[in-house]
Every structure is written in structure tokens, then in C-alpha cells.
Amino acid sequence: MESPSTPRPRVIVVGVDGSPSSVAALQLAASLVPLAGDVIHAVAAWQYPLVFGLYTPVDWNYEELGGKALDRALADAFPSTYPCEIVRHLLKGAPAEVLIEESRHASMVVVGSRGHGGFGGLLLGSVSSAVAERAECPVLVSHGALQLREGETVALRPVGASA
Template sequence: MTHVPASQVRTIVVGVDGSASSVAALQLAASLMPLAGEVIHAVAAWQQPFVLSPYTPMEWNYEEVSQRALDQALTDAFPDGGPAGLESRTVQGAPAPVLIEESKHASMVVVGSRGLGGFAGLLLGSVSSAVAERVSCPVLVSHGAPQIVEGQSVALPSTEASA
């Protein structure tokens, strides 16, 4: 077997925040592995707030909370175990810049969309639109919910054409 340098491995970067749409993004990325990548790199970004309110516990560990959310999303997406080539990690920083940086050596980025919509969505923007505007690889925004039936993952539709 030939060793492929890490920079040449086709990687799908998936932004994970613990939401149902990020669980769906993980499942979608897994279904795209035959076409777009040998590795899924699940990334959860975290950052400490700039201003702590008197009600924010000082001992709050944002990295640990992010790691728990990432672990739970992976369990929810792949109850029977993740696909071969699944890697995950947390990264300190705002979600959009972290995903933009992670995408530099990716073949694709997959993110979920919770869709604020309306006027609030226009004012606040979103991670998915920021990522789509600034990366050089394809970006897929998953608008669906996780495909779970009776606690089991359901295979997403095949990407192969019918004969």
C-alpha cells in the first residue's frame, strides 16, 4: 500500500456545534465519502466570551463543554460507530474563521444550517454563509434534520445513478 502525504488526503471538514443540523451534516458527509474524501474531520470551535457576566461561572470550561457537544453529536450521528476515517477535535476560535482555516487542505466543507431567517438572519449573518464566501473548496450546507429512525441511523439517498 502506498503512503499518501497528509496534504494529499481528500478531507471533508464538518462544522459541529451540537445542533441537530450539525448531526445531519455529519451524516451527509459520511454519505459523500465515496465521492469527496477518505477522511471526515469533525471540528467544534469554542471561545470564551469577551465579557463575563456576574452570572457566568468563572470555572466554566468552554473547551470541555465543546468536546462534550462534539462527542454527543458524533454519537447521535453514528449510533453504531462512525465510519473509518472519522477524526474529531475542538479548536479555540470563532466558528467561521476556524472552519475557513480548516478548509485550506480540504476537498469539501459541510456545515449545518439552523436558519435564523427573516430580518434577524440578515443582520446577524451566519457561519455557513461566511464559510461559503471565503473558502476555495466546495461547501455544502445541510438544511435537513438527522436521519434517525427508532434510534438507528438511516442511510441517506445513494449518490449513484439508477440503471
């Protein structure tokens, strides 16, 4: 059992859906580890699709597809080695709800601004907006790729520092 004086690791939760925006969010989170976290939890959510009618494609394994998207995003973000400790989480549920729940135990949540939303995103709303509104910790919405080379991190200037 963990003693009350033992500090818990600071966790940066990153929402991953396999999109280029979520790959950029992973890279951005890795650059923030020295400031805001000890470990990254790369979180992908999967669920059975909302269908109009009774037909659901039973030949598709949505959990497996979510796992492959998570693995591909991690490989795209960090081609050979992780720059910090990264724990992979594949959870069943709506992406926004999963990330909001994960925020309860995080020091920060990082999400991309554009994922695989499409028509479903129009109906259900933006994951990044929902997480930013309801998370229980600070949320950083990443707009665009950092284009980091392998092993490279970004030194962030303190607020108010000149460029």
C-alpha cells in the same frame, strides 16, 4: 516525509456545534465520502464569549463544553460505529474563522444551515454564510436531517440523472 507523488487523503471538514443541523451535516458528509473524501474531520470551535462589560463566567470550561458537544453530536449521528474514518478536532477560535482555516486543506466543507446562533448569530452573522463565502474549497450547506439508520449511506445520483 511525504513524497510529492504520494496523494494526500481527501478531507471533508464538517462544522459541529451539537445542534441537530450539525448532526445531519455529519451524516450527509459520511454519505459523500465515496465521492468526495477519504476521511471526515469533525471540527468544533470554542471561544470565550463576547461579553458586554467586564464579567466573564469563570466557572465554565468552554473548551470542555465544546468537546462534550462534539462527542454528543458524533454519538447522535453514529450511535455505535462510524461508517468511515472520522477524526475529531476541537479548536479554539470563532467557528466561521476556524472552518475557513480548515478549508485550506480540505476537498469540501459541510455545515448545517441552523446551529446554536441565537442573539450572537444576529450580531456576528451566520457561520454557514461566512464559510460559503470565504472557504478555499467547495462548501455544502445542509438543510435538514437525512434520518439515516446506523450504517446506512445515501446513494447520490449523478447530476442530470432521472429520479
